[in-house]
Amino acid sequence: MSSRTGSSARGRAIPSALSIYLQSKTISNLSVLCEDPLWSSLRRRLTVVFTSHRLRALHSLTADKCADLVHRIRNEIQQNTYTDLRVLFADFTTDITGCASFGLGGEATLTGHSAMRRVTRHFMAYSMLRGLCWSSIFFCPQLVDVFGFSLFPESATKYFKEIFRTVVEKRGGYDRKIDEPKDLLDALLKIRQESLNDKEEISEDILVAQAAIFVEGGFDTSAGAMTYAIYELAFHPEIQNKLYEELLEAKNQYGVEGLDGNVLAGLNYFNCVIKEVTRKYSSMGWLDRIASQDYRIDDKLTISAGTPVYVNAIGMHYDPDYFPEPNKFDPDRFLPENEKNIKPFTFMPFGEGPRSCIGKRFGLQTVRYGLAHVLLNYEIKPVPDAPTPSQAKIEKRGMFLMPGEPLYVKYIPRCIT
Numbered sequence: 470m471s472s473r474t475g476s477s478a479r480g481r482a483i484p485s486a487l488s489i490y491l492q493s494k495t496i497s498n499l500s501v502l503c504e505d506p507l508w509s510s511l512r513r514r515l516t517v518v519f520t521s522h523r524l525r526a527l528h529s530l531t532a533d534k535c536a537d538l539v540h541r542i543r544n545e546i547q548q549n550t551y552t553d554l555r556v557l558f559a560d561f562t563t564d565i566t567g568c569a570s571f572g573l574g575g576e577a578t579l580t581g582h583s584a585m586r587r588v589t590r591h592f593m594a595y596s597m598l599r600g601l602c603w604s605s606i607f608f609c610p611q612l613v614d615v616f617g618f619s620l621f622p623e624s625a626t627k628y629f630k631e632i633f634r635t636v637v638e639k640r641g642g643y644d645r646k647i648d649e650p651k652d653l654l655d656a657l658l659k660i661r662q663e664s665l666n667d668k669e670e671i672s673e674d675i676l677v678a679q680a681a682i683f684v685e686g687g688f689d690t691s692a693g694a695m696t697y698a699i700y701e702l703a704f705h706p707e708i709q710n711k712l713y714e715e716l717l718e719a720k721n722q723y724g725v726e727g728l729d730g731n732v733l734a735g736l737n738y739f740n741c742v743i744k745e746v747t748r749k750y751s752s753m754g755w756l757d758r759i760a761s762q763d764y765r766i767d768d769k770l771t772i773s774a775g776t777p778v779y780v781n782a783i784g785m786h787y788d789p790d791y792f793p794e795p796n797k798f799d800p801d802r803f804l805p806e807n808e809k810n811i812k813p814f815t816f817m818p819f820g821e822g823p824r825s826c827i828g829k830r831f832g833l834q835t836v837r838y839g840l841a842h843v844l845l846n847y848e849i850k851p852v853p854d855a856p857t858p859s860q861a862k863i864e865k866r867g868m869f870l871m872p873g874e875p876l877y878v879k880y881i882p883r884c885i886t
């Protein structure tokens with residue numbers, strides 16, 4: 470299995486269904502954006518947008534939203550009304566991905582509402598048409614072009630284009646010289662300027678599509694990881710305490726303001742907890758590729774070029790040969806002394822190879838910030854009669870692995886900040 474995975478990951482880059490799906494929302498002519506040379510050029514240019522150096526520019530936005538998140542939970546405790554974790558964290562991640570990508574601030578973390586949140590809420594809702602679009606995109610992509618399927622209503626596309634134009638104009642237009650991009654939007658504008666110098670025009674439509682991809686590819690996946698992390702921690706006080714001690718030590722050393730992306734990324738146990746969450750709850754349970762050349766597995770089986778290949782990532786995450794007692798939430802599997810024994814290509818929460826998740830660092834950064842602030846301010850406990858993590862239902866109709874029922878926890882304020 471690992472060799473097949475390795476081979477597909479290393480083979481010629483072919484658009485995965487997720488990228489087709491993500492890109493189909495804002496661009497009507499799907500085939501144009503998925504054409505390989507354009508994908509390669511964009512991917513190469515966009516990769517630099519997500520370096521830790523660039524992501525540092527998002528510190529104050531993310532820290533502000535964390536303060537809002539802590540505040541929102543405080544209000545909920547006072548009013549004794551609680552929001553489903555997935556919704557709460559999607560409010561938070563929508564603000565961050567929306568503001569970073571479109572330069573437009575939102576108040577969803579604090580209030581649950583914003584113009585961008587209306588769009589992402591629509592994305593989270595299921596309908597028959599939506600199911601048909603998804604099935605076509607994944608299993609019969611030819612139909613996408615034939616029927617002009619688009620997962621977003623015209624209004625969302627229009628909204629994305631309008632705010633993009635407005636913010637670009639406010640920032641001084643397309644020709645403004647950008648030395649140090651302050652967010653993903655600036656980075657996109659810089660990419661356009663550089664592409665013009667290279668005589669390769671990247672149109673406004675493509676820029677808007679990319680910004681929309683950042684929001685849509687990032688808000689729900691990151692919110693899902695936060696939801697399951699908080700829910701598992703509520704049921705595992707010993708793991709929560711250990712993590713809290715690590716976070717507290719970092720906070721005492723660097724101060725709340727000093728808890729930036731680099732500091733949080735360097736916390737060993739925190740990383741183990743997040744990896745274990747993404748093992749148990751990989752938002753994309755499977756990866757898809759198309760064989761670029763005939764690939765011989767053994768005497769009996771050769772995958773011919775052009776064959777769609779689905780990699781059951783979550784199946785491997787739950788295979789006891791790779792992860793003993795797979796249903797157990799056990800961050801220790803990822804301690805350095807244990808992680809080195811994990812077989813290559815059996816843990817792939819962000820995919821693998823040239824088509825792997827481009828927003829991995831951004832997603833992880835958002836998740837780390839949000840979790841750190843919640844856990845430093847509140848002890849998390851299960852609410853009475855709540856389903857345990859393994860009893861909690863899974864959403865059966867959605868594209869991502871998400872809870873199929875609202876999940877709530879109890880927050881006990883800690884005496885700090």
Ligand code: HEM
Nearest residue numbers: 488683686687690691753818819820821824825826828832
């Ligand atoms: C915890 C958060 C996230 C998880 C678990 C996740 C997971 C994934 C996975 C499994 C894939 C498919 C990779 C493959 O086929 O090998 C993917 C692709 C992708 N993700 Fe993420 N993602 C997350 C956050 C983000 C964020 C924040 C962004 C946006 C900035 C993003 C943008 C994308 C894009 C654009 C692709 C398609 C890449 C391509 O085909 O070139 N993701 N993600």
